[in-house]
Amino acid sequence: DQxxxxxxxxxxxxxxxxSILNCDYTNSMFDYFLWYKKYPAEGPTFLISISxxxxxxxxxxxxxxxxxxxxxxxxxxxxxxxxxxAVYFCAASANTGNQFYFGTGTSLTVIP
Amino acid sequence: DVKVTxxxxxxxxxxxxxxxxxxxxxxxxxxMFWYRQDPGLGLRLIYFSxxxxxxxxxxIPEGYSVxxxxxxxFSLILESASTNQTSMYxxxxxxTGGTYGYTFGSGTRLxxx
Numbered sequence: 001d002q003x004x005x006x007x008x009x010x011x012x013x014x015x016x017x018x019s020i021l022n023c024d025y026t027n028s029m030f031d032y033f034l035w036y037k038k039y040p041a042e043g044p045t046f047l048i049s050i051s052x053x054x055x056x057x058x059x060x061x062x063x064x065x066x067x068x069x070x071x072x073x074x075x076x077x078x079x080x081x082x083x084x085x086a087v088y089f090c091a092a093s094a095n096t097g098n099q100f101y102f103g104t105g106t107s108l109t110v111i112p
Numbered sequence: 113d114v115k116v117t118x119x120x121x122x123x124x125x126x127x128x129x130x131x132x133x134x135x136x137x138x139x140x141x142x143x144m145f146w147y148r149q150d151p152g153l154g155l156r157l158i159y160f161s162x163x164x165x166x167x168x169x170x171x172i173p174e175g176y177s178v179x180x181x182x183x184x185x186f187s188l189i190l191e192s193a194s195t196n197q198t199s200m201y202x203x204x205x206x207x208t209g210g211t212y213g214y215t216f217g218s219g220t221r222l223x224x225x
Contacts, residue, residue: 009152034213041121043202043216044155089155091213100213102147104154 003027004092006103014111019077021106023090026071030092034100035064035075038087047088048075080110115139118203118217125224131190133220135203143206144186145214146170146178148199155202161186193224 005024013019021035031052036044050057050064050073057064063076077084087107091100119134137144145160147170157170159178167178175197179187186205190197200221204214 006154036213036216041219041221043116043204043218044214045216046213049213093213099143099145099157099160102155104152 002104003030003101004090004103006088006090006106008106009104010107010109012109012111013080015082016079019075019080019084019108019110021075021077021088021090021108023073023075023103024071025073025092025101027092027094027101028071029094030101032093033064033066033073034091034093035062036089036091037084038089038105044089077108080108082110082112084108085110116203116205116215116217118201118220120220121218123220123222125190125193125222127194127224129190129193129224131193131222131224133188133190133201133203133222135186135188135217136184137186137203137205137215138184139205139207139215140183141205141207141215142183144180145204145206146176146186146188147202147204148172149202149219150199158188190222193222195224198222198224 034049035047037047038044066073087105089105090103093100116137146158147155161180177189202219203217206214
């Protein structure tokens with residue numbers, strides 16, 4: 001059973017606008033969350049993280065929001081750039097690091 | 113620059129062949145993982161290891177085995193390759209309590225014909 005879900009397989013956004021990628025999870029024991037970015041024919045690369053003691057974390061154009069009561073997190077990219085076009089995976093862990101569970105990914109296309 | 117290195121980027125193998133996928137990390141990480149990535153299914157965990165000579169089954173271990181004889185190396189073995197094992201295979205590692213999650217290799221695109 002999928003413990004981490006990304007219900008939107010794809011998303012298209014105009015350059016300069018906001019991209020919002022969503023992720024839901026079912027396991028209330030998850031306490032650490034990551035977003036990865038993946039280009040074709042490459043491995044995923046770490047983008048941004050958030051622990052359950054926070055509800056927001058920012059890094060430049062990227063912000064992750066966590067709503068623990070709804071078991072929902074989202075990644076905001078502002079402004080979106082064509083180079084952001086990639087597949088984005090969210091991942092969750094119940095013990096801050098040893099094993100992560102991944103969503104199915106959202107393919108983001110930023111249109112110039 | 114820290115690295116997880118997968119020995120092959122692309123492989124084509126025949127049905128029934130025994131296939132070895134090699135992964136080496138230079139970060140002295142305790143934990144290593146093998147995933148496969150398929151469209152619409154995301155990353156699915158095949159096997160992982162928390163220590164030398166130790167292995168644990170992930171979500172989809174059937175048809176696979178692993179070997180970890182040295183801390184830096186984690187091998188995935190397809191005992192008898194089948195066409196449904198055509199996939200992108202990703203190796204990852206992390207230290208204990210890794211707050212940045214996994215470091216992934218570049219992946220191996222395996223095609224079984």
